[in-house]
Amino acid sequence: MHKRRIYSLCLRMVGSVAEAEDLTQEAFLQFHRKIATFRGESALSTWLHRLAINVVLMHLRKKGLQVTSLDEAMEPAPDQRPGRSFGAPDLFLSGAIDRLALQRAIDDLPAGYRLIFVLHDIEGYEHNEIATLLDCSIGNSKSQLHKARLKLREALRAFPHPEARR
Amino acid sequence: MSQASNQVACAAFQSNLPQLIASGEDFADHPHFKDCDVCRALLADLETIAATARQMFPIVEPPDALWEQIESAIEHEESALGRHSNAS
Numbered sequence: 543m544h545k546r547r548i549y550s551l552c553l554r555m556v557g558s559v560a561e562a563e564d565l566t567q568e569a570f571l572q573f574h575r576k577i578a579t580f581r582g583e584s585a586l587s588t589w590l591h592r593l594a595i596n597v598v599l600m601h602l603r604k605k606g607l608q609v610t611s612l613d614e615a616m617e618p619a620p621d622q623r624p625g626r627s628f629g630a631p632d633l634f635l636s637g638a639i640d641r642l643a644l645q646r647a648i649d650d651l652p653a654g655y656r657l658i659f660v661l662h663d664i665e666g667y668e669h670n671e672i673a674t675l676l677d678c679s680i681g682n683s684k685s686q687l688h689k690a691r692l693k694l695r696e697a698l699r700a701f702p703h704p705e706a707r708r
Numbered sequence: 709m710s711q712a713s714n715q716v717a718c719a720a721f722q723s724n725l726p727q728l729i730a731s732g733e734d735f736a737d738h739p740h741f742k743d744c745d746v747c748r749a750l751l752a753d754l755e756t757i758a759a760t761a762r763q764m765f766p767i768v769e770p771p772d773a774l775w776e777q778i779e780s781a782i783e784h785e786e787s788a789l790g791r792h793s794n795a796s
């Protein structure tokens with residue numbers, strides 16, 4: 543169960559099977575190395591998931607994404623936050639969403655938004671689980687998810703409609 | 709309501725949305741939300757995005773070989789540590 547969830551989280555965060563396998567291995571190796579320091583302040587599975595999330599964030603940082611810590615990931619820089627489009631008339635998302643466009647938009651999300659979106663909307667974690675994992679409040683988890691979805695909507699609106707690309 | 713004043717009301721509502729959502733408050737009865745097609749469409753869009761993403765990604769099982777690889781890496785580290793402590 544934990545193996546699958548850790549692997550799946552890594553895969554959804556990095557999008558590559560080979561990288562996901564490497565990150566899963568690194569997470570379990572770190573788990574094994576550090577198990578003696580586990581102080582029982584959280585469930586062992588929570589601790590394992592936190593380790594895995596940190597391994598993924600470190601990996602993304604090495605790849606050039608500006609992420610140095612979980613705190614930073616949870617509070618993206620102002621230029622990475624969703625813009626505002628009050629009263630925008632072209633609400634084209636009322637129909638089916640172009641899946642290719644959504645995949646690209648998810649890949650392009652800042653790491654923190656991607657993490658919360660992957661955890662909640664793709665992997666099905668509850669907000670209370672996310673709050674425990676990311677050491678934030680449930681309200682923060684909810685508002686960050688809202689911002690991540692806004693950012694995706696913004697990206698999808700900028701993406702050419704399938705008809706327009708033909 | 710004129711388009712300009714409605715945009716101001718939308719701006720105020722949407723700016724406040726993250727806090728409303730964080731507080732867990734049910735904003736379905738919020739006076740602006742009830743009467744504003746734009747803001748209702750915005751929230752509907754966000755739900756559509758979440759629903760589409762849920763359908764897009766099937767459950768994935770890691771390959772069996774990965775666990776053999778991890779076990780082997782752990783054993784390798786343990787034996788290296790054993791050799792190190794024996795030597796010192």
